Amino acid sequence: MTVETRKLAGLAAIWLLLVAAPFWTPLVGGYTALGDRVLVLALAAMSVNFLLGFTGVLSFGHAAYFGLGAYGAGFALKFLAPSTPLSLVCGTLLGGIAGALLGLLIVRRRGVYFAMVTIAFGQVLYYIAFQWSSLTGGDDGLRGFSRQPLDLGFTRIDILSNETAFYYFVLVCFALLVAIMGFVLRSPFGRAMIAIRENERRARFLGLAVERHIWIAFTLSCFFIGFAGALYALVNNFADPRGLHYSQSGDFVMMAVMGGMRNFWGPLLGAVVFVVVQDYLSSVTVNWMSFVGLLFVLVVLFFPRGLLGFIGKRAAA
């Protein structure tokens, strides 16, 4: 019972902090756009963790679907129609479908081989985005589009110039996706994912079609991260090839591991630390990444279950 109440209190605290962010972040030297970045990168890291932390499968190329999501949203706004919801749908579909197709080729690989194939495929997409400048703008990125005001029928919300309104739009998107992830993880499907993480051989001899299950989990996580990528394009009104690069994938994995990959909310904490440290240090030194790396090493050495895993353990003790 006390465990339940503690969980509820934790959840309430998380949502309260997120909902009130536009009011308290300026007081500690932050700004609203920082909150947008945290939410979007947290979504991406949570998508990676959906596979890594709950199925036990490490994809080191998930940025590919993140980047495709961003391009999908950009293309939709630029070439199809000036609609924010449509751009999210297009980005999600582009990332998710690409993931579903690649997933078919790699579900029999495991461990390092799985990670290597995901990197390789991500890099192929990166170079395509980089080279195909007539469509993607190449190294300069895709420009010339911007998120559109939301038309809800009875009212119109200006998420383009009103920063606070846009933050709440991103937060609603975040809440929606987090709810879907949480729902899947609490279902029989999610428990079977955890069974694969815990012991693949046992899961197989319980009669689970392990490869099919991993494929579906991989595909779902690509749809999730495609959505995060589409949202990222809306945050920046911009999409560029670096969003597909494996170093971006590495950042997502780092956020998940740093925050605590066995914990649903771990990647959110990881994203907060990553974005805040990056924002602060990058104004001080160009070598900010080496400090993030050092922090990562320290966390992995001293808190192998991540920051949230450590906090949870302390609270339980």
Add this chain to the structure above:
Amino acid sequence: MSGEGGASGASEAEPTGAILKVDSVSKRFGDLIAVRDVSLAVPRGELRAIIGPNGAGKTTFFNLLSGFFPPTSGRILFDGRDVTLVAAHRRVELGMARTFQITEIFPELPIHENLRIGAEIAAGYALRPWISRAERAAIQRKVEEILDIAGLASKAHRLVGQLAHGDQRIVEIATALTLQPRLLLLDEPTAGMGDQETYAVSKLVRALHRRGDLSIVLIEHDMRVVFNLAERITVLDQGRLLAEGAPAEIAANSAVQAAYLGEAA
């Protein structure tokens, strides 16, 4: 098809009631022939032990039965149906469950969660994003029933990774039971156990067998367990079938004694 089945078809559809029938099965790994032309039939409801010195091919044989890999030649029939090339997870759906020589469990989950996952997969819910209240309750009832049978009810909330080896073994067997198998394959269920744990596992296996319809095939090194439990014993040696019979016959069999003494020398 039935018209021209004729004489050869009749032998396949034999009404012997064998839950498991193995027809001259061999398994070759490169130059090594791990299982060589082994045939056996296990009647429905029997408790059969497979014994043999180290390297006799017992575990390989088990892996063939459970579909871990296919045989190089020969046929395996489960309840009259040819399953030689059927994938492992499909054999489970047909009613064949197994445990492993090295305990295979979900260590970071509680006992009841280990069983719940098995019960949900067996019920065909693995792909469902949602189950109804009634379905959830039915799963819960089944899990509780198996917890009672296995004597685990009082520990249901403990993490399996933190249990003693003997209890982990029992959890593994209990998890296999959630699949409601008709044939249970146990690979060295008492390996590495002390007397008390061995006794607990033997007691559980006998209780399961007495519950009725379940056929059990087990590999075992502990001869006390084998002669205590088995109705019939199959002896493998160097991949071949050496002998088969009731425990008393096997104990008196000179070829079996020679194989075991040969190993000791």
